[in-house]
Amino acid sequence: MNETIQDIASVIRANSSFLITSHESPDGDAVGSTLALASFLRKSGKEVCVHLRDQVPDLYAFLPGADTVAHHIPDRDFDVAFVQDIGEFSRAGEEFCSFKRIGTLVNLDHHLGCDSFGHHNLIDPQAAATGVLVHRVISALGGPMDRDTALCLYVSIITDTGSFRYSNANTEAFAIAGEMIGYGINAWDVAEQLYENQPRKRLELLSKCLPTLEVISNGRAASVAVTLDMYAVTATDAELTDGFINYPRSIRGVEVAIFFRQLSEQRYKIGFRSKGKVNVAGFAASMGGGGHHNAAGCTVDGTLDEVKAKVYAIVESALC
Numbered sequence: 001m002n003e004t005i006q007d008i009a010s011v012i013r014a015n016s017s018f019l020i021t022s023h024e025s026p027d028g029d030a031v032g033s034t035l036a037l038a039s040f041l042r043k044s045g046k047e048v049c050v051h052l053r054d055q056v057p058d059l060y061a062f063l064p065g066a067d068t069v070a071h072h073i074p075d076r077d078f079d080v081a082f083v084q085d086i087g088e089f090s091r092a093g094e095e096f097c098s099f100k101r102i103g104t105l106v107n108l109d110h111h112l113g114c115d116s117f118g119h120h121n122l123i124d125p126q127a128a129a130t131g132v133l134v135h136r137v138i139s140a141l142g143g144p145m146d147r148d149t150a151l152c153l154y155v156s157i158i159t160d161t162g163s164f165r166y167s168n169a170n171t172e173a174f175a176i177a178g179e180m181i182g183y184g185i186n187a188w189d190v191a192e193q194l195y196e197n198q199p200r201k202r203l204e205l206l207s208k209c210l211p212t213l214e215v216i217s218n219g220r221a222a223s224v225a226v227t228l229d230m231y232a233v234t235a236t237d238a239e240l241t242d243g244f245i246n247y248p249r250s251i252r253g254v255e256v257a258i259f260f261r262q263l264s265e266q267r268y269k270i271g272f273r274s275k276g277k278v279n280v281a282g283f284a285a286s287m288g289g290g291g292h293h294n295a296a297g298c299t300v301d302g303t304l305d306e307v308k309a310k311v312y313a314i315v316e317s318a319l320c
Contacts, residue, residue, distance in 0.1 A: 002136070004122050009140040011104055011120065015079035017047045019102065022084045022130075023091040024053050025238065028159025028194075030085045031056055033108070033130040035065040036152035037082060037137075043144050049074060053093030057239050062193050063155060064148035077101045083118065085130035087111040087290050108133045112281050113290055125292070128173035131156025135176050150183035154190060162246075163191070166294060167276040202240040205230060209244055215251070216312055217319045222248035223258035223311075225304060228265075249273045256280060256315055260307060263299070268307045271297045283314055 012018075018041050022030035030052070038048045050069045060066060073095055081102040086092055086109055107118030110127040122133050131153045138145060157177050161169040164177075181187060208230040215222045226241050241261060249257035255278050259271035270287070272280035274294045281296040287310075289298025300307045 002122075004120060005136055005140045007120050008106055008122060008137055011080055011106065012041070012044075012046075012137070012141060015046075015103070017077070017079045019049050019051060019073065019078040019081040020084065021051045021053075021081070021092050021096050023086050024093055026052050026054060026056065026060075027242065028060060029129045029131060029156045031060045031063060031066070032152045032154075032156030032159065033084050033134050034082075035063050035069075036131060036149050036156060037084070037134045038065055038068075039146075039149040039152060040134075040138050040144070043146060043149070044141075049078070051096060053095065055239070057242065058199070059194065059197075059242065060155065063152050065152070073099050075101075077103075079103045080106060082106045082108060084108045084134070085110070087114055089115060089117045108137075110292070111290060112292055113285070126170070128168045128170055129157045129160035131160070132172060132176060145183060147184045150180040151185055151190070154180040154185050155194070158190070159194070163195075168292070168294065199240070201234055201236050204234045205236045205240050206244065206247075208234060209241075210247060213248060214308075215248075215254070217256075217316050219251075219253040220319045221256040221258065221312075221315050222251050222254045223260060223308070224248050225260035225262075225308075227262045227304065245271050245273050249275065256283075256319070258311060258315065260304060260311075262304070266303065267299060267301050268304065269297065269299055270307070270311055271295075278318065283311075283318065286314055287311075 020034045020038055022034050034050050038050045041048045051073050052069050056066045056069050105118040107121040108130055109123045110125055110130055112125045114123050127133055135153055157173050161173055209224050209226050212225040231237055245257050245259035255275050257273040261269040263269055272283050274280045279293045281291045284291050284296035284298040287298040291297055
């Protein structure tokens, strides 16, 4: 057994109060992995608070424990804090980053280049999702595993592997998903919740986004954008943009997809996705961001045209 996992297991056994957090704008892995660990710890008799800076997306509201997530940290001491799927510590949000009433800090992550900011750091870029690392910790402790915990782990893994379509879908990911099915998870029910249950307004926003499609680098890269004006016209927000980047990514011949999401008048969040040949973490890192080989992001200031020019120049220089 990995020595770090042994150390983390010992920390869990020896302590009683836990704070768990993940990154801003949480995705399926962030929500699934935090709720899975929380479910496991509670069933082990521990006291747990799950904190996320932003709301749990409606897409994941069906997960057990989603309704217990706190958006402000209670003013009290915690024996242990788990920081999961973070990439970089600042993405936990200002409130958590400035919170000092923690005994031991544990970092679980699978991002390339994640800093070892915890007292214990389980960082494995080969893990398909942070939920995989949570599963390793639970396995080291011998359970208990039940349907609630299994459902959260399953969602963590299938969302971060694109339902096993991405290159990170390795044998460990398939094995854990299969094990979770054994705890009573219905794969179709989960798929229906995730992929056949979208609000009408998401399609209205998508209808504004798709006409922004641009293909560059002789067809090897493509982008779409969402602006504040689009949110205003459709009465939507950024939560409904999850998955929009997969549309340019799906184009034949495209190796890199780019998503420009406006945050304020002069600021854009940039998402990158690769089909496997190109390491997009390098693009993001060159602009102060980070991520995985196949999925990364950063924030860039300027008008949309200025931001596009900067991003396209970096992408095209790498693809030429």
